[in-house]
Amino acid sequence: xxxxxxxxxxxxxxxxxxxxxxxxxxxxxxxxxxxxxxxxxxxxxxxxxxxxxxxxxxxxxxxxxxxxxxxxxxxxxxxxxxxxxxxxxxxxxxxxxxxxxxxxxxxxxxxxxxxxxxxxxxxxxxxxxxxxxxxxxxxxxxxxxxxxxxxxxxxxxxxxxxxxxxxxxxxxxxxxxxxxxxxxxxxxxxxxxxxxxxxxxxxxxxxxxxxxxxxxxxxxxxxxxxxxxxxxxxxxxxxxxxxxxxxxxxxxxxxxxxxxxxxxxxxxxxxxxxxxxxxxxxxxxxxxxxxxxxxxxxxxxxxxxxxxxxxxxxxxxxxxxxxxxxxxxxxxxxxxxxxxxxxxxxxxxxxxxxxxxxxxxxxxxxxxxxxxxxxxxxxxxxxxxxxxxxxxxxxxxxxxxxxxxxxxxxxxxxxxxxxxxxxxxxxxxxxxxxxxxxxxxxxxxxxxxxxxxxxxxxxxxxxxxxxxxxxxxxxxxxxxxxxxxxxxxxxxxxxxxxxxxxxxxxxxxxxxxxxxxxxxxxxxxxxxxxxxxxxxxxxxxxxxxxxxxxxxxxxxxxxxxxxxxxxxxxxxxxxxxxxxxxxxxxxxxxxxxxxxxxxxxxxxxxxxxxxxxxxxxxxxxxxxxxxxxxxxxxxxxxxxxxxxxxxx
Amino acid sequence: xxxxxxxxxxxxxxxxxxxxxxxxxxxxxxxxxxxxxxxxxxxxxxxxxxxxxxxxxxxxxxxxxxxxxxxxxxxxxxxxxxxxxxxxxxxxxxxxxxxxxxxxxxxxxxxxxxxxxxxxxxxxxxxxxxxxxxxxxxxxxxxxxxxxxxxxxxxxxxxxxxxxxxxxxxxxxxxxxxxxxxxxxxxxxxxxxxxxxxxxxxxxxxxxxxxxxxxxxxxxxxxxxxxxxxxxxxxxxxxxxxxxxxxxxxxxxxxxxxxxxxxxxxxxxxxxxxxxxxxxxxxxxxxxxxxxxxxxxxxxxxxxxxxxxxxxxxxxxxxxxxxxxxxxxxxxxxx
Numbered sequence: 006x007x008x009x010x011x012x013x014x015x016x017x018x019x020x021x022x023x024x025x026x027x028x029x030x031x032x033x034x035x036x037x038x039x040x041x042x043x044x045x046x047x048x049x050x051x052x053x054x055x056x057x058x059x060x061x062x063x064x065x066x067x068x069x070x071x072x073x074x075x076x077x078x079x080x081x082x083x084x085x086x087x088x089x090x091x092x093x094x095x096x097x098x099x100x101x102x103x104x105x106x107x108x109x110x111x112x113x114x115x116x117x118x119x120x121x122x123x124x125x126x127x128x129x130x131x132x133x134x135x136x137x138x139x140x141x142x143x144x145x146x147x148x149x150x151x152x153x154x155x156x157x158x159x160x161x162x163x164x165x166x167x168x169x170x171x172x173x174x175x176x177x178x179x180x181x182x183x184x185x186x187x188x189x190x191x192x193x194x195x196x197x198x199x200x201x202x203x204x205x206x207x208x209x210x211x212x213x214x215x216x217x218x219x220x221x222x223x224x225x226x227x228x229x230x231x232x233x234x235x236x237x238x239x240x241x242x243x244x245x246x247x248x249x250x251x252x253x254x255x256x257x258x259x260x261x262x263x264x265x266x267x268x269x270x271x272x273x274x275x276x277x278x279x280x281x282x283x284x285x286x287x288x289x290x291x292x293x294x295x296x297x298x299x300x301x302x303x304x305x306x307x308x309x310x311x312x313x314x315x316x317x318x319x320x321x322x323x324x325x326x327x328x329x330x331x332x333x334x335x336x337x338x339x340x341x342x343x344x345x346x347x348x349x350x351x352x353x354x355x356x357x358x359x360x361x362x363x364x365x366x367x368x369x370x371x372x373x374x375x376x377x378x379x380x381x382x383x384x385x386x387x388x389x390x391x392x393x394x395x396x397x398x399x400x401x402x403x404x405x406x407x408x409x410x411x412x413x414x415x416x417x418x419x420x421x422x423x424x425x426x427x428x429x430x431x432x433x434x435x436x437x438x439x440x441x442x443x444x445x446x447x448x449x450x451x452x453x454x455x456x457x458x459x460x461x462x463x464x465x466x467x468x469x470x471x472x473x474x475x476x477x478x479x480x481x482x483x484x485x486x487x488x489x490x491x492x493x494x495x496x497x498x499x500x501x502x503x504x505x506x507x508x509x510x511x512x513x514x515x516x517x518x519x520x521x522x523x524x525x526x527x528x529x530x531x532x533x534x535x536x537x538x539x540x541x542x543x544x545x546x547x548x549x550x551x552x553x554x555x556x557x558x559x560x561x562x563x564x565x566x567x568x569x570x571x572x573x574x575x576x577x578x579x580x581x582x583x584x585x586x587x588x589x590x591x592x593x594x595x596x597x598x599x600x601x602x603x604x605x606x607x608x609x610x611x612x613x614x615x616x617x618x619x620x621x622x623x624x625x626x627x628x629x630x631x632x633x634x635x636x637x638x639x640x641x642x643x644x645x646x647x648x649x650x651x652x653x
Numbered sequence: 654x655x656x657x658x659x660x661x662x663x664x665x666x667x668x669x670x671x672x673x674x675x676x677x678x679x680x681x682x683x684x685x686x687x688x689x690x691x692x693x694x695x696x697x698x699x700x701x702x703x704x705x706x707x708x709x710x711x712x713x714x715x716x717x718x719x720x721x722x723x724x725x726x727x728x729x730x731x732x733x734x735x736x737x738x739x740x741x742x743x744x745x746x747x748x749x750x751x752x753x754x755x756x757x758x759x760x761x762x763x764x765x766x767x768x769x770x771x772x773x774x775x776x777x778x779x780x781x782x783x784x785x786x787x788x789x790x791x792x793x794x795x796x797x798x799x800x801x802x803x804x805x806x807x808x809x810x811x812x813x814x815x816x817x818x819x820x821x822x823x824x825x826x827x828x829x830x831x832x833x834x835x836x837x838x839x840x841x842x843x844x845x846x847x848x849x850x851x852x853x854x855x856x857x858x859x860x861x862x863x864x865x866x867x868x869x870x871x872x873x874x875x876x877x878x879x880x881x882x883x884x885x886x887x888x889x890x891x892x893x894x895x896x897x898x899x900x901x902x903x904x905x906x907x908x909x910x911x912x913x914x915x916x917x918x919x920x921x922x923x924x925x926x927x928x929x930x931x932x933x934x935x936x937x938x939x940x941x942x943x944x945x946x947x948x949x950x951x952x953x954x955x956x957x958x959x960x961x962x963x964x965x966x967x968x969x970x971x972x973x974x975x976x977x978x979x980x981x982x983x984x985x986x987x988x
Contacts, residue, residue, distance in 0.1 A: 032763075092959075
């Protein structure tokens with residue numbers, strides 16, 4: 006056992022309580038804010054020496070100087086003279102520690118006087134109640150980082166039952182932007198989860214929404230791992246390597262040629278799947294894109310009518326010139342056109358109780374969706390989606406929405422999360438537990454502002470997701486500005502370096518001033534953790550993720566610039582059939598419009614046929630080559646005799 | 654030397670309770686009355702001393718004294734005492750005296766307790782057994798054993814065989830003088846132990862002439878802050894009172910009866926402008942040596958160097974070295 010490093014002290018002015026105590030140490034002791042200590046009581050209770058575990062939350066230092074003026078006088082007002090004093094003043098290091106745990110736990114009494122020791126690894130496990138889930142048979146510990154103080158290096162574990170449910174769930178990360186803390190922490194935690202999540206608890210996967218920059222775009226590429234990080238990886242029992250199974254999903258650009266993602270370099274396209282939806286998929290979430298000003302009760306009724314009676318159904322009506330089967334935005338527009346023309350012919354103002362103005366308005370708004378979400382929503386109705394129903398264990402699914410308009414981002418988020426939820430409810434997603442990572446919660450679930458569909462969904466996950474196995478890992482810069490029910494339902498909270506303004510908000514009042522100061526100056530790779538088992542926040546270090554960082558990836562795999570249609574087709578088809586060449590693509594597509602070529606590409610990508618060339622070529626309509634007809638020889642006109650102008 | 658005036662502590666109260674069981678008429682004093690050492694009541698006097706440096710006392714500027722001067726002191730010795738009248742029996746004062754002494758050494762400019770001799774804390778009950786006949790010597794011994802303190806009889810006969818008066822003030826004076834002597838004994842024992850090891854020069858708060866081994870040691874330097882006895886007369890007095898900051902007097906020899914002879918000089922630590930004449934004035938005592946002038950200059954530089962940091966808020970900060978204050982604060986904490 007190490008030597009005592011301090012002694013508990015208590016005065017009438019500063020008494021010890023069951024939740025807080027004070028101790029002093031030598032000036033050079035390795036104690037600081039966040040250090041975990043153990044107090045060994047002097048008097049046994051029921052034959053047992055009490056042990057109290059605490060974490061340092063405040064520190065004081067002072068000398069026997071009664072007034073600063075005395076020091077000024079003592080050195081004749083010259084600070085440089087102070088260095089010549091023969092003696093340093095008597096000085097104290099006095100610390101306040103918050104109690105983490107008392108053993109025995111009953112009766113709960115004020116902390117007794119006693120010696121203070123630096124907590125060793127075993128002490129840390131007891132102090133943080135990790136012993137309950139690290140014991141033989143339980144073993145639900147997920148390493149989150151290493152606690153370091155003095156010579157102690159202790160692995161800190163989160164309890165999987167409290168991180169992914171069913172006891173508690175969800176995780177929220179706060180930290181200033183630009184320090185790579187939030188994304189790095191999530192990447193590291195996912196790696197640790199995939200490695201340590203107990204097999205007997207079932208399969209697990211993650212869906213990450215990449216909402217900005219290229220940070221999540223290279224999860225399958227190896228990154229730089231420093232020597233110090235390797236030590237941490239070894240200690241934490243995780244191999245420093247990139248994720249083995251990552252699937253990327255991204256919509257096309259508005260032109261529809263290239264994928265709208267930072268990861269559209271040809272070398273990385275093998276696990277990138279286009280994300281495209283048609284009318285059916287979008288109409289279900291029209292509410293996301295149409296705000297309340299757009300959709301009043303009348304418009305809502307018409308949309309419901311369309312959803313229930315028009316889409317994917319044979320629809321006949323005396324007003325219409327033909328039978329419609331609406332499967333795409335193009336079909337829908339044709340249907341609207343037919344309805345409106347029919348009403349004009351009859352000079353009617355309403356059709357099936359829907360006023361012509363309402364019909365025009367809904368047509369305008371719905372048709373507009375394919376424009377606003379171009380690249381994601383296809384007129385043709387082609388669908389390429391996440392593999393709902395066949396999610397694979399320990400796989401990360403990244404949906405890159407970083408370059409999309411806000412509407413498209415909202416639509417993607419709302420639909421994917423809804424589908425995930427539906428499948429988890431039916432237990433047919435493919436995995437038992439699913440982590441959904443969403444950054445920029447300040448934007449998607451703000452504490453104030455309009456009650457958007459996305460915010461409602463996030464609230465729903467936060468409040469009910471854990472029963473389904475749907476766990477929200479969320480991140481933001483300003484926790485105080487996120488909806489309270491979202492952060493409040495996060496059982497685990499991580500804090501990186503914080504902004505001073507944010508720390509001054511009431512939500513952080515429970516932290517001591519010293520802890521807040523430490524939070525404002527945290528280095529990269531350091532986190533403060535709150536977890537249901539920990540009665541006080543704990544500071545840990547975590548290793549830099551062993552995946553390629555966004556900036557490095559963007560440099561090594563530059564984003565593809567605008568390319569020609571032929572090159573775009575070649576790029577997406579060649580992974581399916583390496584024998585495809587640019588001249589072949591040019592020959593096949595030469596006679597067709599851009600829209601037709603893209604439609605053929607989408608169909609081929611969706612079908613992934615054995616014979617790619619044949620399938621792709623079969624998507625085009627037959628065109629008879631244009632043959633210029635030979636000009637028929639006209640009978641020669643007899644020339645009129647000069648003397649007979651009438652030809653007689 | 655620190656004189657505490659705190660009320661009776663737990664141990665004192667326990668001793669009084671034990672005594673009350675044997676002396677039914679004992680009246681405890683609830684608010685402990687602290688008494689000053691008897692020396693402060695001695696009348697101020699001027700004494701002549703043999704001048705060692707030159708033929709007359711003069712003011713000498715200490716050469717080479719500056720703020721950058723390093724002090725050669727390696728440790729500081731001081732003692733404290735508390736004298737409390739805790740009860741009286743038919744007017745006879747019953748006193749509990751507590752004395753302590755410690756050496757604090759300086760390591761890397763920080764003060765710490767000397768490891769070779771632990772600090773001493775002793776406690777005794779002073780009572781006039783002769784005038785409390787109902788309390789037998791056996792009873793007194795029993796109380797002492799249970800209260801974990803010595804019993805000192807303040808009514809014993811003096812060298813001439815005369816018993817003290819029954820006047821409570823006389824008996825109280827005797828108790829105070831006994832406590833005072835007890836503290837000096839503790840200090841002397843520590844000083845002897847330090848000098849026996851021949852360590853670095855020791856800054857002793859007070860004189861060094863009480864014991865021969867200390868008075869003759871080059872390790873012991875006494876610095877006296879009180880000047881009830883001034884070893885200058887006539888013109889020399891004016892010269893000493895007129896010393897400026899950084900000046901010392903000529904060296905003279907102090908040879909009190911029953912004590913060892915030592916060399917001494919006055920030293921002005923702080924400018925007295927606007928203060929009384931004794932402001933910042935100390936008297937330094939060292940052992941006899943071959944080149945006293947050089948020794949006095951060197952020691953004076955060291956003592957001057959000890960004027961920072963200030964020993965405020967102690968009222969004697971103009972004369973007190975910070976190391977001595979540290980000793981007193983340490984003893985206050987442990988006694």
